[in-house]
Amino acid sequence: MAEDKFRRSFKMPFHNTLGLAVYNCGIQRCGPGHAWGPALRDHFLIHCITKGKGTFTFNGQSRQLATGDGFLVVPDRIVTYQANTEDPWEYCWVGFNGSDAKRWILQTGISEEEPVFHFGENHEIPDALQEICNTSASLPGDEARMQARLLLFLAALMDQYGSVASVHTEGYEYVQKAVHFIECNYSRDIGIDMVAASAGISRSHLYRLFMDHISISPNEYLTRHRIQKAVALLETGRFSVGEVAYSTGFSDQLYFSRVFKKYQGVPPSQYLSKERTKKEEQ
Structure with a gap:
């Protein structure tokens, strides 16, 4: 398997019983053909592609993605994602969990059935995600700052794609x-x-x-x-x-x-x- 050309990531303890908490986050420049899966996660995970191309496979279908696209991985669903061999992607990601996580995701408008989104030239979304990654987590208040920035990131997704449906919160x-x-x-x-x-x-x-x-x-x-x-x-x-x-x-x-x-x-x-x-x- 090709080695990653660059990777910077951070992982927090798993806090499923909290309302919402960052579990991991990072920035990665993948090597040609670098792949994850087929496998499943036990938390929600959102990627934003900032450069290059790759393939995301979910629910038996594959999507060719590129700069300006993003995708959601939901818990306990088999997925695969793989960098293009000629123009491998770079992306930033955040993983999160908690008792409120599913409710927040539902309000973004991004779903298990349609987990791919396109932010295009809207830099607010990847910038908000990278702000989470830029938190050093070396100070006592950093976990709170990461959670606050996660909420701002989700809010940016809601602004572009979401609508609050009462059926989801009933x-x-x-x-x-x-x-x-x-x-x-x-x-x-x-x-x-x-x-x-x-x-x-x-x-x-x-x-x-x-x-x-x-x-x-x-x-x-x-x-x-x-x-x-x-x-x-x-x-x-x-x-x-x-x-x-x-x-x-x-x-x-x-x-x-x-x-x-x-x-x-x-x-x-x-x-x-x-x-x-x-x-x-x-």
């Missing part, structure tokens, strides 16, 4: 109520029936709304939120695995260990040991 207030209940009560022994009751709708209705608006089930959201909180507690190095389990709503420590390993790749005891070693070395 029922979102129930999702917000459920998310708020989870974030306030995750440490308790709560189930999805309680979450649905807090929002004033049935369990099955809540499931449909979660899948429509944030593409994961309520139970998956609750589990991810608990594991994210568990990671934060373990990183302090001040609590035992059992204390962390009970503090994040897991009454069974063995079950907690299995779930933690599923999401983090290692058991909590190993994660805790690593964090304590880090602190001893500092």
